[in-house]
Amino acid sequence: MTLLALEDCDVFYGKAQALHRVSLEIGPGEVVSLIGRNGAGKSTILKTMIGLNRATGGRRLWKGGDVTALRPDQLGRLGIAYVPEDRRIFSNLSVDENLRIATVMGRKGGWDAARVHKLFPVLRERATQPGDTLSGGEQQMLAIARGLLTNPEVLLLDEPTEGLAPLIVDQLVEAMRLINAEGMALLLVEQNLRVPMKLAHRQYVIDHGAIRWTGTTAELQASRDEIEKLISL
Ligand SMILES: Nc1ncnc2c1ncn2[C@@H]1O[C@H](COP(=O)(O)OP(=O)(O)OP(=O)(O)O)[C@@H](O)[C@H]1O
Numbered sequence: 001m002t003l004l005a006l007e008d009c010d011v012f013y014g015k016a017q018a019l020h021r022v023s024l025e026i027g028p029g030e031v032v033s034l035i036g037r038n039g040a041g042k043s044t045i046l047k048t049m050i051g052l053n054r055a056t057g058g059r060r061l062w063k064g065g066d067v068t069a070l071r072p073d074q075l076g077r078l079g080i081a082y083v084p085e086d087r088r089i090f091s092n093l094s095v096d097e098n099l100r101i102a103t104v105m106g107r108k109g110g111w112d113a114a115r116v117h118k119l120f121p122v123l124r125e126r127a128t129q130p131g132d133t134l135s136g137g138e139q140q141m142l143a144i145a146r147g148l149l150t151n152p153e154v155l156l157l158d159e160p161t162e163g164l165a166p167l168i169v170d171q172l173v174e175a176m177r178l179i180n181a182e183g184m185a186l187l188l189v190e191q192n193l194r195v196p197m198k199l200a201h202r203q204y205v206i207d208h209g210a211i212r213w214t215g216t217t218a219e220l221q222a223s224r225d226e227i228e229k230l231i232s233l
Pocket residue numbers: 013014016018036037038039040041042043044045085191
């Protein structure tokens with residue numbers, strides 16, 4: 001069974017077509033990567049999945065049912081969470097307040113404050129600090145924790161490791177591995193192969209708004225030179 005899918009989606013910004021008949025799916029418990037260079041259309045796909053962009057052609061499906069017409073809040077209640085590229089931490093609220101908002105807004109389920117503190121102990125240490133005093137890595141952890149507290153079935157992550165130091169990237173990779181091991185499906189957007197090769201079961205490569213390649217991680221390894229050309233700047 002497929003959890004979330006886009007089927008032949010076209011998306012325009014004004015007259016400019018950003019996505020061309022994009023189809024992509026995520027199964028329960030899967031880690032799927034979406035890889036592409038700057039401006040390829042990765043964020044546009046995530047925004048289409050969560051309902052922030054409207055597709056003019058094509059469909060959005062949730063567990064096989066048509067949810068093309070639903071709004072972001074309705075898709076969130078179905079069990080889709082989105083961690084945007086800019087993280088959108090409330091800078092004037094404390095770490096704890098940022099987390100509490102997600103708890104109030106979200107679905108009921110196994111992810112609570114204790115569990116996100118165990119995953120990211122630094123969020124407990126920084127509980128009373130304003131969001132904007134966190135480092136980039138800590139803000140990313142807070143953004144992921146907020147997503148988890150809404151108890152989704154799939155978490156959409158837009159370039160979670162971009163611009164972070166290698167040590168922090170390793171910590172995030174480990175955290176994503178644990179989150180997935182506990183059953184959550186992840187769609188991971190990245191600009192390069194480094195993190196996707198470590199984490200993902202399946203991969204999609206996008207360029208100029210169209211899916212150019214898809215396959216398993218082992219298949220990607222075998223076609224690595226071809227894929228590197230598609231995503232290099
Ligand atoms: N709100 C918008 N209005 C107009 N054009 C947009 C808008 N958002 C994105 N675009 C354009 O759509 C195309 C795809 O953008 P998108 O943000 O999806 O790319 P991306 O793969 O996420 O890039 P990046 O790696 O820089 O985040 C680009 O040409 C971009 O300039």
